[in-house]
Amino acid sequence: RNRRLRRIMLPCARAVRPAAAAGWACAGPWAFGRGAGQIRCRRIKHNFLKRKLIVKMYNQGARSKFRDVLLPPLVSAQELRILLRIDYKQCLQALGIRFFEGKHYWRDNDGRQFECVARPRVLVPFETAAKVCSMFALEPRLVDVEPHWQKSDFLIATPPVPVVAVLGHINHGKTTFLDTVSGSHSAPGEPGGITQNLRCFTTRVDTGAERGSAFFDRNRITFVDTPGHEVFEIMRGRAAEVADVAVILVSVEKGAEIQTEEVIQQADRFGVPLVFALNKVDLPHTHIDLARAELRRQCQSLFDKGLVSRDFSTAAEAALPMSGLKGTGVREVLRQVHEVLDEQKQVPIRFPESYCLTPGAANTYEHIWRRTVYLVDCHLQPPCVGVVLDVQQHTIRGKLITVVVKAGVVNVGDYFVCGSAFGRVSHLFSSGESLSTVTTVTSGLVAQVSGIRKMPRSKAPGDCAPGDTFMVLQRERAYRVSEYRRRMEMLSEQQASGPPMQFAWEHDAAIVSARSQAQEIDRATRNPEAPMSLSDWQRRREAIEELGDGYGAPVFSKGSVHDFEEEIPTHGELAEREAKEDDYEPILPGWDHHEERPPRRSGSKLSGMQVEDKPEPHLFVEPLETASDEEEEQPQRATGGRRSARRKRQQSEDPLEAEKKEWIYYTERKNWREDAQIDSGRTRLRVDEKLQAQAKAEEEAEQKLEEERQIVNELREKILQLSPRPPETEEQKRERERQKIAERTPAPLPPVGKPVIPIVLKARYIGVFDMLMDELERLSEEYDMRILVVHGGLGDVFLRDVVHAEVEKKYGWCPVYAFQVKCDKHAQEEASRLGIDVQYYELFTDFVDAVEYRCQIVARKRARREEAVSRRKPLMQQMKPPI
Ligand SMILES: Nc1nc2c(ncn2[C@@H]2O[C@H](COP(=O)(O)OP(=O)(O)OP(=O)(O)O)[C@@H](O)[C@H]2O)c(=O)[nH]1
Ligand SMILES: [Mg+2]
Structure with a gap:
């Protein structure tokens, strides 16, 4: 990660x-x-x-x-x-x-x-x-x-403060519970009303219980507030990893939900003792006993299915009713936490292992x-x-x-x-x-x-x-x-x-929960991740340049900010818009609209993203206008001395004669329309021949390159095999052969025509940045596009980020996404000068919606272009010149 x-x-x-x-x-x-x-x-x-x-x-x-x-x-x-x-x-x-x-x-x-x-x-x-x-x-x-190190090696001068992670499904009241415990008011200030990061603090608690625990500082507890949204699974795992006790909050209104089961599995994985609490008991029409029985049944079922190693049904049976909002039952929950801590006989209970x-x-x-x-x-x-x-x-x-x-x-x-x-x-x-x-x-x-x-x-x-x-x-x-x-x-x-290297210190054990482990393995078998190097990154980066829209033009070469800026929805607006999709769905024009013609293969950089408003030139040729007398009289300097051969000829002849000839050419020829068609047909043929020759040359060059690569690979193999090594076993030999084949097989090229969406992303926390990357990966799979974070990292938006976005503009519209960070003053000035859009987000769903909206626009344009091409093909066949 x-x-x-x-x-x-x-x-x-x-x-x-x-x-x-x-x-x-x-x-x-x-x-x-x-x-x-x-x-x-x-x-x-x-x-x-x-x-x-x-x-x-x-x-x-x-x-x-x-x-x-x-x-x-x-x-x-x-x-x-x-x-x-x-x-x-x-x-x-x-x-x-x-x-x-x-x-x-x-x-x-x-x-x-x-x-x-x-x-x-x-x-x-x-x-x-x-x-x-x-x-x-x-x-x-x-x-x-x-x-x-050994656990016993550490000098314990003061009794350690216990770490308690509060886990549960989204909106089950974790932050409100901790606000009541610490006397703070952080829940109302959260953007979108959801927690988006781990929040840790140490506070003094009054449980009303007797003091003097042998193992822990009973006056203080370090709490870890966790986000409940499904995308924050890794963060919840991290909290469970460091916790001495986990408090699992379940809303009596909703009962145990998906993330409740997930956190039980994570806590079990890290061997953390659990305390269950039934929250929101102050709400009317809630059945505490029913919720408790349901929770117990779910814990039992997890154990029966073999998803957890410990049976938590007894702990679930003892779930304490409480109301984080009103403060009732909070003290009992904290007392229960202390009781669970006292049961542990080791100090500290959970401890990072040495990996020596x-x-x-x-x-x-x-x-x-x-x-x-x-x-x-x-x-x-x-x-x-x-x-x-x-x-x-x-x-x-x-x-x-x-x-x-x-x-x-x-x-x-x-x-x-x-x-x-x-x-x-x-x-x-x-x-x-x-x-x-x-x-x-x-x-x-x-x-x-x-x-x-x-x-x-x-x-x-x-x-x-x-x-x-x-x-x-x-x-x-x-x-x-x-x-x-x-x-x-x-x-x-x-x-x-060879296989990627594993570093002992890079163990993000929290990533792999019991459920996601299977997904990870599945993903790895489908798409084994090769060790990434700079060259890999460069290859990815070059793909933006190489990848066109399938017609030779870069996808984003003519995309403008207005294409996207018009209708980027804020959080919650998207659903509303979907209801009236027809309002903003662009009307697909017919073939006779010049906008829908696919871009030319070569020549001008006409792109599919924004087609120019220029009508196609007519097939027939307008008669040449002869220069007026005043023009003729002007000195040669006025035109820079660059006159066409035709004009020179006209000059040498009698102007009246020349005009007459032109008129005869165009007025007396009856079949000028057919001639013009034949002419254009010939031109097209010539262009086709040229393109074919070009494609052939490219193919040959590629073949040559491949041959050279093979020779180098063989040489390398030869040299490496010269090294003194023990004789290989049959199994090793087969494995080496397999590897050789895998190495020689060129990496599959990304399919042509897959649009690229460049992203410049800055975030404050590394955990959040990772989560956003995961969301972008999900979107790129969903929309079959390449959403590339071409530049980004931690911290505020600075000048260099704007410069990167400016470079990306070459490939298309690329704003700078500032997630929970600010923009430097100079960067802001430069951005407004260069016309770079800096977008600020506080809520991850807003950011994901904005990127998704970009994907939707591109997908729609891609569909329109494909339809236009499929329409054009039969028409082109009909229009073939009669040669
Ligand atoms: N009636 C009632 N409402 C509560 C109680 N605890 C929390 N709420 C409400 O539930 C909503 C969600 O509360 P949060 O504390 O933000 O929930 P959370 O579990 O931290 O949510 P995430 O951080 O997004 O997972 C808020 O509107 C709270 O006012 C409670 O004990 N009783
Ligand atoms: Mg919260």
């Missing part, structure tokens, strides 16, 4: 990123000289490594009596050659890496092929590096770079000095661990990560790793209504963390996404972990074929 956003951001980042940061801004393996024998350190600006320590480490390692050498799961060729004191050539040869036409090629044990230009970026798996080490009589040991492959290995080999720089202080465990709930781009505060601290303490000034991003906590904002700054955040609290550092001269700037684990680490350690992760991300970009 994060990578998806990066794909959109990447080209923009490339466009705006300065050529390279100046200075000696690098660290890590680059900081070393030509070999272990001559270790030198350059003066570097951004130094997060204790260079002296590393130099000592290497020098001691070289003299070490131990033969053991520690290696991470992925080893860089640069590191290895320093470690083994050999040069690049020898090292790459020993690793079996081939060099061909300026590129290095290698593969891993899972059948992935990689290629890259620069030697330092070659990363080989541990097994490959281990073989080379064995050749040098060293004993390789695998040690993971990822930190490892070799837990404890670093401790075991701590005495060995010969190690790579990746493994600096690898045995140290993080003092604080949390989970990222959301990421946002704030205009003033910059990039903010919303983190739920699960264990330990975060302080201002701590270094952290989050995804592949590295940073130092510059500010901690309490994630409540007040948004005040704090200096420390303890376990169970939510905070917005700022301070992600941009890596100068780094090819892959680190990034984090919701679901990632947030870890506070020692400075060097944090830097190395993020460096290692960034290198792995870079490796995935270098991947040429």
